[in-house]
Amino acid sequence: MNLHFFPSRRIALYMSRMFVVRSFAVLAALVLVLQTLDLLGESGKILAQPGNGDAQLWYYVSLRFPQLIARFLPFSVLLGTLITLATLNQHSEVISMKAAGISAHQIIAPLVVASIGIAIVTFVFQERVVTRATAALSSWAAVDYGRVPPESGVIENVWVKHGDDLVHARQVYGRGATTRLRDVTVYHREGGTLTGTISGVDARQAEGGWRLSPAKSFDVTTGTVRTAPSATVGQGITSDQFTLARVSADQQDFMTLKRSIEELKRAGRPTGPLEASLWHKLSGPVSAVLMPLLAGVAAFGLARSGQLFLRAIIGMALGFAYFVVDNFALAMGNFGAYPPLLAAWAPFLLFLLIGETVLIRTEE
Known part of the structure; x- marks a missing residue:
């Protein structure tokens, strides 16, 4: 044998x-x-x-x-x-x-x-x-399939709930203090009813929240639209709530995904x-x-x-x-x-x- x-x-x-x-x-x-x-x-x-x-x-x-x-x-x-x-x-x-x-x-x-x-x-x-x-x-x-901004670490289509309000960012760049949001819309709600929105092209961390610029607000009750060079939104929302809101396993290697899971655990996320x-x-x-x-x-x-x-x-x-x-x-x-x-x-x-x-x- x-x-x-x-x-x-x-x-x-x-x-x-x-x-x-x-x-x-x-x-x-x-x-x-x-x-x-x-x-x-x-x-x-x-x-x-x-x-x-x-x-x-x-x-x-x-x-x-x-x-x-x-x-x-x-x-x-x-x-x-x-x-x-x-x-x-x-x-x-x-x-x-x-x-x-x-x-x-x-x-x-x-x-x-x-x-x-x-x-x-x-x-x-x-x-x-x-x-x-x-x-x-x-x-x-x-x-x-247009021009992609040069920043790295891009996360797409992120939703964050803050109280009754909903914050949507089409793209999120960077991590920590360097986090930037692009194409941001904040949906203000009271008791589940939409009362108004405020949107902007770019948002960065600022004292007390996120500085949105340029800002365009819409009031549902009066139907009026207002514009401003900037506005502060999302008071109390941290950068981790955006960067950890949507972690894609397909876009991260083994060690990076493992670190993301550890960060989510520390944040109390499933x-x-x-x-x-x-x-x-x-x-x-x-x-x-x-x-x-x-x-x-x-x-x-x-x-x-x-x-x-x-x-x-x-x-x-x-x-x-x-x-x-x-x-x-x-x-x-x-x-x-x-x-x-x-x-x-x-x-x-x-x-x-x-x-x-x-x-x-x-x-x-």
């Missing part, structure tokens, strides 16, 4: 190379098709902005492309595994390895190790590229959904490791028996079932029905057991 982890160095390299090449080939095909369709849907909005042209279309592609890669890489690994194992089975290479005393676990082992490498690359890619691209694209879309997203930043890339196990059913069984296609369908169904359960668990975590750790890791552990069970039954 062969007790080594890998069947042999040559076979391991052969299978790993075949698996990686096919996975990234599937990824390239998927992303190119989806990017083309997505660009067709958004190009009208981008070109509708005066001054935008081909350069802005390519800029949009450069921001959207990383998002598509990160989203569909696990699907590509699943399909790449199925294609690799089905090809090996069809050419009787799996039968040759089994006849040489190589177990099912040893056949799958090179693919699992290669998928661990893909998971690491995926995590680094998401942390260094995807989060920044998502933040930049979100800021650009918030201004209808953090369950963000904690689930934090842990999913780890469990998401690691899902690539599951794909060889779930698709392993396609590797075994005689190809001439006519069941190879059925086995490939079963492997694909197991893989897509994982993605469905993973999205469901994450949604339940966002609603607070599941604890954050359970929402992020339970689907992975469940399908790890399912994949291992299928592989053991196949080996028997």
Whole structure:
């Protein structure tokens, strides 16, 4: 009996190379098709902005492309595994390895190790590229693909409740004392009834509140509109109420999101959904490791028996079932029905057991 982890160095390299090449080939095909369709849907909005042209279309592609890669890489690994194992089975290479005393676990082992490498690359890619691209694209879309202000750390569409009043800022820049608000509207209410509004282009922290300039007020009772160079609004509202009002997990890397969660906890805000997203930043890339196990059913069984296609369908169904359960668990975590750790890791552990069970039954 062969007790080594890998069947042999040559076979391991052969299978790993075949698996990686096919996975990234599937990824390239998927992303190119989806990017083309997505660009067709958004190009009208981008070109509708005066001054935008081909350069802005390519800029949009450069921001959207990383998002598509990160989203569909696990699907590509699943399909790449199925294609690799089905090809090996069809050419009787799996039968040759089994006849040489190589177990099912040893056949799958090179693919699992290669998928661990893909998971690491995926995590680094998401942390260094995807989060920044998502933040930049979100800021650009918030201004209808027009000119984005040069400030960094932009948060879009922030609502803050202060007493009965509601404060809406289309964009929030900076943190702490340097926080700035843009396109601000304050809705004054009494007993839930709107009594007036005051709006302005820019707002900065000032003594006693926020200095809004220029200020335009509207009184609902009299129907009059007044303008002023500036006005002080939001007395008692701190900058944290704006910067922490809308924390996007997709736009922050792991450590930044962890710090945001700690700040929210100190402010007494609920953090369950963000904690689930934090842990999913780890469990998401690691899902690539599951794909060889779930698709392993396609590797075994005689190809001439006519069941190879059925086995490939079963492997694909197991893989897509994982993605469905993973999205469901994450949604339940966002609603607070599941604890954050359970929402992020339970689907992975469940399908790890399912994949291992299928592989053991196949080996028997």
